[in-house]
Amino acid sequence: MRIQVKDFMSTPVITAMAENNVLEIRELMNEKGIHAIPIISYSNDKLKVEMTIQGIVTATDISKEVSDDAIVKDVMTSSNVQVVHVDSTAQAAAKMMIRHKVHHIVVMDKGEIKGMISSLDFVKLIAEHSIG
Template sequence: MSQTIASLMNREVHAAAPDDTLQAVETQLVAHGLSWVPVVDHGNVLGVISSADLLRQHAGGSSPPKVSAWQLCTYKPVTVRPDATLSEVARLMIESNIHHVVVAEGNEIQGVVSSLDFVRTFVD
């Protein structure tokens, strides 16, 4: 696994704005067949929202219409450079117990990677 994460990442990135409603985030996830999106403000990645985050919010019994993406997102997501190796990123995901990584060069998002992307390498 000496390949870089750039070879595995999804370059088409759909992101949520901090003030997007949860309904808008859910609509985006469904429309694009996604399980998560980064929350981005003026090019800065603030956090990520996953379908599990949304499920927890709904399961809690209260899903006020005014809850915004920034209020629900997991802050300070793990970010890696495009030249990180697949092994380094996989190890980081395991150690951090996470399923989603943002690939960025400085403040510019280059792509995103999920644990499912790693699984796909075994069937392609």
């Protein structure tokens, strides 16, 4: 049985903008019980609006040493955001996380964020499936 990303990704995905401040992100993470938030922006072409992932902010990025007044764009990770398609295999996503040394991957389909996968999602996946 091939397990696909869509079979165990976390949904819904909470997103934020680069202009948000760290306090807003901390409160959002605490309220929703999450550890990473994709940072997005929108471009408005005359024909359609397109969403772009600018980065990702994690609980580590906004550690206690970071001021509540800091702006997300100043603390987010923007160079190593990994994206996978909803139909990708769990194995491909796991290899991507290992290769890029990340704990969160954004799951997309047709230009839209559909879910997130974290290291914890893989632990849950293993716990739910017999591996012995």
